[in-house]
Amino acid sequence: MIEISPIGVVSSPLVSAASAPRQGDEGAPDAWLEFDAAVATGLADLAPGQEVLVLTWFDRAARDVLAVRPRGDADRPLTGVFSTRSPDRPNPIGLHRVTVLEIDGLRVKVNNLEALDGTPIVDVKPVLGGVAER
Amino acid sequence: MIEISPIGVVSSPLVSAASAPRQGDEGAPDAWLEFDAAVATGLADLAPGQEVLVLTWFDRAARDVLAVRPRGDADRPLTGVFSTRSPDRPNPIGLHRVTVLEIDGLRVKVNNLEALDGTPIVDVKPVLGGVAER
Secondary structure (H helix, E strand, O other): OOOEOOEEEEEEEOOOOOHOOOOOOOOOOEEEEOOOHHHHHHHHOOOOOOOEEEEEEOOOOOOOEEEOOOOOOOOOOOEEHHHOOOOOOOOOOEEEOOOOOOOOOEEEEEEOOOOOOOOOOEEEEEEOOOOHOO | OEEEEOOEEEOOOOHHHHHHOOOOOOOOOOOEEEHOOOOOOOOHOOOOOOEEEEEOOOOOOOOOOOOOOOHHHHOOOEEEHHHHHOOOOOOOOEEEEEEEEEEOOEEEEOOOOOOOOOOOEEEEEEEEOOOOOO
């Protein structure tokens, strides 16, 4: 077993899966990432305008699901979850590509986040540019 | 606390961090993803030629590191880990964009994987195309 310690939590107007878009670029709202003080040093180089990958833990997902109908569409065949972005999967890690809009201490505002209010944040990574830029 | 259950393990010629490239597209070798039989249903729709995101757990990383010199370069300033791809970070989840080369039952061969031999696999996700293709 591997233990994840959340580093923060999502603060969002989205409170139920029924109201959430399926992906961030399908109309998801701005949201605040509220980080724990313990990880402040790790946040020091984030800045508005940067594109980052936010990793979350879909704490309301079903972990015993291995096949779904994509996008909840009854006309689509059952598909192995590793070929879908369904939140229901053995380890429900959410992967969100967003842009940093604003930083206020331990709070970071981002756009296009489809994670629900209260979702734990587990990591943030930069979007990698080409090899020469690294 | 959140518990991750690995779904498989990486089988790779890379056995030490010193021999591993820093990113998959910087000369990383082909590797086999060896999945547990329990998740076979989730793998059913993977096929050679697909681009996927493999999420791993860097089990040899240091979790108490919040700032690093990028790429281990002593000339670069200490940088918050959430602005780097360092494996050393509070929750050392690896994110690897690879292409599926071959499938043999529960074993999936991929290219460009910089994870070390024995690294736990925690999730696989498709690379998302444009909104109209979903």
